[in-house]
Amino acid sequence: MVSGLLLGGFYAAVSLGVSLIFGLLDIANIAQPAFLVLGAYAAYVMNNALGWDPIVSGLLFTPVFFLLGALVYRVYYASFERRGDEALRGLVFFFGLLFIMEVSLSLTFGVDYRLVQTAYTSKSYEIAGVGVALRYLVPCVVGLLMTLALYLFLGRTFYGRAIMAVSQDQGALRLMGANPVHIKTIAFGVGIAAAALAGALLISIAPVIPSADRDYIGRMFAITVLGGMGSIGGMLVAAIILGVAESLMSTFFGPSWSLAVSFGLLLLALAVRPQGLFGR
Amino acid sequence: MAIRRWVVLGLIVALVVAAGSAGQVARAADPIKIGLGMALTGGLSANGKPALLAMQIWKDDVNKRGGLLGRPVELIYYDDQTNPSTVPGIYTKLLDVDKVHLITSGYGTNLIAPLLPMAMERKLVLMGMFGLANNEKYQYPNYFQIQPAGQDPQTSTAIGFFELAAKQNPRPQTVAIVGADAEYPQNALVGARELIKKFGFKTVYDRTYPPNTTDYTPIVRAIKATNPDIVFIASYPPDSVGMLRAAHEVKLEPKMMGGGMVGLMFTTIMTSMGAQLNGIVNYDFWAPEPTFMAIPGIKEFLKEYQVRAEKEKVDTLGYYLPPYSYAMMQVLGQAVEATKGLDQQKIADHIRKTEFTTIVGKVKFGKNGEWATGRTLMVQYQKIDGSGVEQFRGPGKKVVLYPEEFKSGNLIYPYAAAKN
Numbered sequence: 001m002v003s004g005l006l007l008g009g010f011y012a013a014v015s016l017g018v019s020l021i022f023g024l025l026d027i028a029n030i031a032q033p034a035f036l037v038l039g040a041y042a043a044y045v046m047n048n049a050l051g052w053d054p055i056v057s058g059l060l061f062t063p064v065f066f067l068l069g070a071l072v073y074r075v076y077y078a079s080f081e082r083r084g085d086e087a088l089r090g091l092v093f094f095f096g097l098l099f100i101m102e103v104s105l106s107l108t109f110g111v112d113y114r115l116v117q118t119a120y121t122s123k124s125y126e127i128a129g130v131g132v133a134l135r136y137l138v139p140c141v142v143g144l145l146m147t148l149a150l151y152l153f154l155g156r157t158f159y160g161r162a163i164m165a166v167s168q169d170q171g172a173l174r175l176m177g178a179n180p181v182h183i184k185t186i187a188f189g190v191g192i193a194a195a196a197l198a199g200a201l202l203i204s205i206a207p208v209i210p211s212a213d214r215d216y217i218g219r220m221f222a223i224t225v226l227g228g229m230g231s232i233g234g235m236l237v238a239a240i241i242l243g244v245a246e247s248l249m250s251t252f253f254g255p256s257w258s259l260a261v262s263f264g265l266l267l268l269a270l271a272v273r274p275q276g277l278f279g280r
Numbered sequence: 281m282a283i284r285r286w287v288v289l290g291l292i293v294a295l296v297v298a299a300g301s302a303g304q305v306a307r308a309a310d311p312i313k314i315g316l317g318m319a320l321t322g323g324l325s326a327n328g329k330p331a332l333l334a335m336q337i338w339k340d341d342v343n344k345r346g347g348l349l350g351r352p353v354e355l356i357y358y359d360d361q362t363n364p365s366t367v368p369g370i371y372t373k374l375l376d377v378d379k380v381h382l383i384t385s386g387y388g389t390n391l392i393a394p395l396l397p398m399a400m401e402r403k404l405v406l407m408g409m410f411g412l413a414n415n416e417k418y419q420y421p422n423y424f425q426i427q428p429a430g431q432d433p434q435t436s437t438a439i440g441f442f443e444l445a446a447k448q449n450p451r452p453q454t455v456a457i458v459g460a461d462a463e464y465p466q467n468a469l470v471g472a473r474e475l476i477k478k479f480g481f482k483t484v485y486d487r488t489y490p491p492n493t494t495d496y497t498p499i500v501r502a503i504k505a506t507n508p509d510i511v512f513i514a515s516y517p518p519d520s521v522g523m524l525r526a527a528h529e530v531k532l533e534p535k536m537m538g539g540g541m542v543g544l545m546f547t548t549i550m551t552s553m554g555a556q557l558n559g560i561v562n563y564d565f566w567a568p569e570p571t572f573m574a575i576p577g578i579k580e581f582l583k584e585y586q587v588r589a590e591k592e593k594v595d596t597l598g599y600y601l602p603p604y605s606y607a608m609m610q611v612l613g614q615a616v617e618a619t620k621g622l623d624q625q626k627i628a629d630h631i632r633k634t635e636f637t638t639i640v641g642k643v644k645f646g647k648n649g650e651w652a653t654g655r656t657l658m659v660q661y662q663k664i665d666g667s668g669v670e671q672f673r674g675p676g677k678k679v680v681l682y683p684e685e686f687k688s689g690n691l692i693y694p695y696a697a698a699k700n
């Protein structure tokens with residue numbers, strides 16, 4: 001159970017960007033896992049060259065990723081969204097971006113598995129008779145803090161509220177004098193910046209190769225849909241449900257069933273509530 | 281007039297003959313094309329790229345010596361993306377469009393599986409690279425596989441592990457086995473189950489997990505709860521790291537642990553995991569121990585490989601797959617030279633009956649295309665200190681325990697004694 005909660009916290013960090021970009025902005029950015037892996041490699045480089053903790057690197061790289069995300073959105077907007085071509089051609093754009101990033105990483109870093117050792121790798125503590133691995137506790141705490149920060153940003157700041165507004169009614173937002181494209185650029189940038197930090201968490205948990213994005217694409221979108229499109233709190237609950245389900249299945253019924261049961265839960269939940277657990 | 285006619289006719293004949301021999305000269309200089317798909321991206325690319333580099337080194341070495349049958353050798357390869365569904369298309373193009381003369385497989389069991397029926401249909405010689413038990417069902421006589429698994433490939437990964445365990449005092453009694461839901465781990469687990477029965481151990485945990493699992497701690501906790509004496513793991517690189525880290529976190533300390541963990545022998549993983557590898561007993565195929573370094577040609581190959589690997593950003597030591605990849609090409613090249621042609625059946629017949637001299641030692645194939653005598657090693661990681669790569673270049677860190685003829689040290693038993 002504890003392992004599942006910790007895993008859920010990490011899944012929340014990984015899914016945050018998708019929840020913002022796909023859930024709120026309705027942009028099917030399937031290249032998001034590639035940004036996650038890019039974030040992991042950025043953390044790897046800093047750890048390898050300067051010995052920095054991956055989370056410190058992840059934090060420092062968030063502004064760079066924000067700018068990168070803003071640039072990607074501007075290209076996407078100019079090429080597809082402005083012309084109303086975003087549905088299928090936009091999807092192809094992000095699909096292409098995913099492959100370009102994957103191949104670029106392969107050419108730059110090679111295809112070997114990359115991993116980092118941190119001060120908390122392979123350490124665990126007994127808390128109330130339950131063994132807690134720091135390798136999962138730290139990413140879980142960071143993931144929860146990231147979720148809380150995004151929740152507060154969306155609810156308490158001008159830009160956050162504007163992002164919520166753009167997801168509901170762009171026309172009304174325009175009437176209020178705000179530029180939806182500008183707001184979406186910021187939102188997209190924040191979503192990609194979240195991938196920098198989530199990638200740093202990923203490499204502190206597991207080894208990474210350029211194609212590691214394929215392992216996470218399903219989980220990211222499943223969590224966003226299960227939680228309810230655009231609901232950050234719902235995303236967190238869905239991430240924890242998936243994490244706990246995977247963990248309990250692995251422990252008690254055999255790990256083979258863990259993913260099947262997790263995604264079975266997703267199907268079941270969607271059959272009962274097609275809008276997701278907290279969707280409107 | 282008649283003389284002039286005869287002169288013209290003679291000139292025409294001379295021209296035709298000259299043109300014909302020129303054509304023959306051109307054909308003689310035409311390269312011998314060897315085609316393959318290789319995992320250059322995707323999950324197995326960490327092995328696919330070094331394997332390809334070793335093949336390119338062989339090609340360069342052969343061409344420096346004048347090629348095969350006096351013709352240069354050309355490698356034509358495509359990225360199979362570690363995706364078995366790309367294999368039929370790649371080899372159809374290689375055979376029908378690129379018109380390659382010979383083929384080899386790409387790296388790994390999953391990528392050989394769709395190629396074998398194609399090779400059978402076209403009656404081709406197929407050199408297989410590190411496929412586990414691919415030919416068990418087909419028994420195709422023209423398939424030859426370079427991984428030294430031996431005549432019983434399913435048990436080859438685990439045999440040394442369980443033989444060593446059975447010799448320990450006090451003898452371990454209970455076993456936990458676990459592996460990924462993928463072809464290689466499944467084959468290795470089938471072999472492990474057979475050996476557990478043979479040696480009379482008692483299985484207390486026998487489960488599999490999906491390959492893209494993120495958290496291995498629940499699995500390791502469940503294993504720990506059964507308190508096994510030995511733990512046999514059949515895993516791919518990310519799971520090997522995940523399982524090992526989780527074992528350290530959960531403090532799983534059986535008397536012996538390891539077995540079939542792919543990836544621990546990769547340079548980046550060895551250097552990153554460092555001392556966490558100490559005590560693990562795992563399969564391998566090559567180690568820089570005196571027994572292997574004495575084989576002629578290996579030092580020169582590794583010297584060249586390590587220089588080029590640095591530039592091409594692939595496994596910098598190259599101790600796992602590259603020597604065998606090179607050896608596979610040596611077998612094919614020697615067979616072409618010996619049969620003086622490119623006749624598939626003659627080459628296959630020659631490979632079947634001949635013992636080859638390669639940089640990994642003598643290679644002789646048995647009836648199912650596997651090595652006539654298996655040589656899967658069991659090594660134990662010992663006395664690893666920190667993450668420096670230099671320590672892995674010499675002997676003593678990956679001590680060969682099995683088989684006896686390649687043994688370079690003794691097992692530190694139980695695991696806890698070697699771990700610390």
